Amino acid sequence: MKNQRLQRVLVTSASSLLAVFVALCICAVILLITGKDPIQAYSTLFGAAGDIKVLQGTLNRATPLMISAAAVAIGFKMNLFNIGVEGQMRVALLATAVAGAAVDLPAPLHILFCLVVAMATGAIWAAFAGWLKVKRGVNEVISTIMLNFVALSLVAWAFDSFFTADSAPGVLLVKTKELPPSAWFPDIVDRRLNGMFFIAVLVLVLFYVLVWKTKFGFQLRASGANAGAARVTGVNPKRMVMISMLMSGALAGLVGMRALLGDVHAYQNNLAEQQGFNGIAVALLGRNHPLGIFISALLFGYLGEASGRLQLEDIPKEITTIMTGIIVLAVVIINEAVKRWDDKRIQHKAALALATRVVAQ
């Protein structure tokens, strides 16, 4: 019955592809309305795929998206919607920039130290939302959104008040004290592709193993699939909420590390901005599966990287942002429709298989 699993994979991928296709069509209409030629726009957009520099940039942009999508997906697997990846990431960014600049360690240890600080602070920030849900029954969607605002303001205040370093005369951009080079995450291709890409791939592999291959992952998925059934077998729902929130927050802490350790090497306003939110879209399109997330992150990374070329043709590059938004909407609608159709198909097939078996006897 490998055949059956293959069919499920095909149906799932087909529905995501269909969503992307629908989004392209709607964007073409938008381009037409604004008086631009969609064929020209798309050939410019997708014509860039042959350029090695664009591909390197794509992987680089996909790196934080993969991690943040994994952070969202681990919550989704048990019906927890962590919208707070952005806030958790921001808290972790400032904490890591400050802590990383304050210690002196040999290179690999220094990087490891920074990653651990990032994960710990992200997890602590997410723990507030988990605690509120477990103890007070506060819906995590509300609390994580609210905690995003708290995180943004708190970090901005702390940064301005305590952690800005003296900048060179004439430079307006304020930053924290720069991290020593021992904390810099090495590039694979100089200034184009950072080594954090491998960490992101590792995160996805570990995510897969944890969720699909371990006892804990099974309990996580069971709680998400039917909390009532998991509860009567003794899976403690509160404990599962807390653990998955902590893991989601720890991954959220890693999201900004490519920008911090691999690029800017200090905290500044707007660092890694929006990468926490974009992970939600990537997780949705990737159907919360590591392979799907990987492919979706590449697609979104590519759209971001190639959008610059549109401006050369006098086409606003914001069209790719619109496209991203429409993809997300299309995914949600099409997935549901396809699931209903597929459920009926499976039920029918099972009934048919049994009927023929009875006749054969």
Next chain:
Amino acid sequence: MSENSESRSGPLAVELHGISKSFPGVIANHSIELMVRSGTIHAIVGENGAGKSTLMKTLYGMHQPDAGTITVNGQQIQFRNPTEAIAAGIGMVHQHFMLADNLTIIENIILGAEPTDNRGRINFGAARERIEALMTSLGATFDPGTNVSELGVGQRQRVEILKVLYRGAKILILDEPTAVLVPQEVEELFETLKRLVLDGSTVIFISHKLDEVLTYCDEITVMRQGTTVAHTTPTQVDRRTLAQLMVGSDLPDPSGRETKVGEDIRLQVLGLNVASEIPGAKLALQDINVTVHSGEIVGIAGVEGNGQFELCEAILGLRPKLSGTISVDGSELSGSDTRTRREMGLSYIAFDRHREGLLLDAPLWENTFLGREENAALTNGPFISRGKIEADCRSIIKRFGVLTPSEHVPAFALSGGNQQKLVVGREMASDPKILLAAHPTRGVDVGAQAAIWDELRHARDNGLGVLLISADLEELIGLSDRILVMFDGHITAELDPNTATPEMLGTYMTGGEIVTSL
């Protein structure tokens, strides 16, 4: 029952003729005949699963019958949805209150039917006037400006009734309205209903508590196994006859068993008290004592909602107890969590396989693994051993005769009977010492039922202790070594299946007392 021309006089408010309704694989209602005279309180009694709720949903337009006619006030009508039923003057008071706690009584009542002035603003003055008039006719005395959160259970129910009257209902359906009330509130409710009837309304009252029905209702229709079996009045029957009509008179002989009940006490519950989930309501369980020996099946008879669910949850450690002790194989369970209790040899066939038994979207092999994550034969350290789990699932499928193309299909693709066999198989696969089996054969076909019964008997012969919760008398008498009857959170009787009669069971299950006459 006997046809009495006197009881059939007067105009009919509701007339159902030949109503049938089936859901995939199940016939919920067939050949229903119901005649409700205008200006009466008409009771519909029957066991759980007798089809009362399905019938009322048909009348309220929540689904359409496959066959038959509905006549309201002499006019034949088809309801496509509840809105059309409300327009025809039919109102439903649900068993579970549908009130917003943070709104006032007025706001709750007018919600969705707000009187507005010509500028679209809500006319609270007019609403209050109308509600106060309705309250006077009901004999209700509370201030309609109070928040619903401040009301007790009985008052909330009064608000639900007002809600229905406010929408112009002249025919009220009450679905087991006394299930959550204490005796005094029950009396108040019936006073209210009597006033309504005097004002010309008609009340259809669904219940399984025979004493209430006999005391307060004008006419009675009895349902059994999806159809109406009798139409009578309280003057024509006594509670014994009514109980017999409700449960049917043919009971199977308890099948003789060759093996003996063991000596070891597998499960012991002593002095168990459990609070209700509804604040201010009476206790869900009161002073429960149950002992199950090895190789013994103890049946718990009772209409659903009389504490059986709370008993299972308390034994499993899913619900806190106020006092009392629960022990399995001699060890007290206080302080151990559900998973530990299961590992001590407790297994559970849940009341509702969809809500608490299965992961419907997940393949069968994941479903048979659920709850057995600590089984070393199916795992490898922290990892699951997919191959071994699948093989284990195949053996459960084979042993319990689950009809499925393979262990990879999702559980929703199976028929109800096969889903249940899978659940039973999973719970038996962990070699439990004590099995809590709640309605193990509900909603399954005859073949699956026989297979599950055989498995239970077989496991019992091998020393398993079973607490069998059921409303099916055939199942209880056919399997149990002893039968305890639960009513209203108490154990009201202990019966020997060899001598128990349907009247006895019916009487105890519906809250009656048996006077031993010499």
